[in-house]
Amino acid sequence: MLLRRLASVATARGLATAPGAGRQLLMRQLFEASSCTYTYLLADAGSGDAVIIDPVLETVPRDLQLLRELGLTLRYAANTHCHADHVTGSGALRRALGCASAISRASGACADVRLGEGDELRFGSFALRVLPTPGHTPGCVTFVLDDSSMAFTGDALLVRGCGRTDFQQGHTMTTVGEERLHNPRLRLSPDDFVALMERLQLPRPRLMDLAVPANLRCGIQDEP
Structure with a gap:
């Protein structure tokens, strides 16, 4: 989930101007209906470097197509927490593109980058700062854009x-x-x-027994 206080909203092309040296942020909000998950694609419009937050396995083909169409290079596939209602797409994106997977160290899940408080995920001239926000899960984090204009809270x-x-x-x-x-x-x-x-x-999530073990392995279900 996205929290925003930025006065200038994104244009129809998904562009928003961010403070500092004429930087231009490209943002797309994407939806997966069965788990009601919002995925966020952020990119530096100048360099084409991108990060995706909370990708879903079933919508990886859509995400790959969008990255190709926009000419973006995915640097990180990051999760706000270890999800129980869907399998993350970070492992599949890593396999397809060679990007780095990222998740909180406190989640207990594997990833290329295991994040702690104050760490950053840099993409072009932008960065996402890591703020631990446990509650929904012990490993929940919020990703805060470096100008503090946006905060991606996951389910916290x-x-x-x-x-x-x-x-x-x-x-x-x-x-x-x-x-x-x-x-x-x-x-x-x-x-x-x-x-x-x-x-x-609340009822037990339908995919919990599949999603949590898979997400502890970065969404890759066919590796030990």
Whole structure:
């Protein structure tokens, strides 16, 4: 999920101007319907270097086609956490393109780059800073663009909600200010928040037994 406070929104071509030396950021928000996952493709429009956040295995062909059409070089396939509702596409993208996979060290999952607080994923003149935001899972991180204009929170924070917290609901766009004012879960005391999350009694994710073991191996299911 994307949190934005950037005043200038992306144009129809997916371009947004970022502060500093005329940098131009290309951003695409992509959707996978069965798991309701939003994937984000970010690129430096000048160099063509790109990073993809939370790719899904089933939509890797779409992502590969978009990268080819836009003439981009994928540097990182990064995950905000070890997902339970889908298998990540980071391993398949790594195999197809030779990019580096990345995930939090605290997730316990394997990847080329295991991230900690303050680490950065650089793509062209841009970088994503790593901010640990555990809660939904112990290894959740938020990726913050280096000008602080965008924060990609995964499921740690959703629009008017948050990810479930018992083992590991809409995603669109919002701002930190909106969520502070209107997210009912963020307005609870710590004790009331814990009580609410404990009584939700949400069903077990349908793909959990497949997705979590696969995602601990970077989404590659046919390797030991």
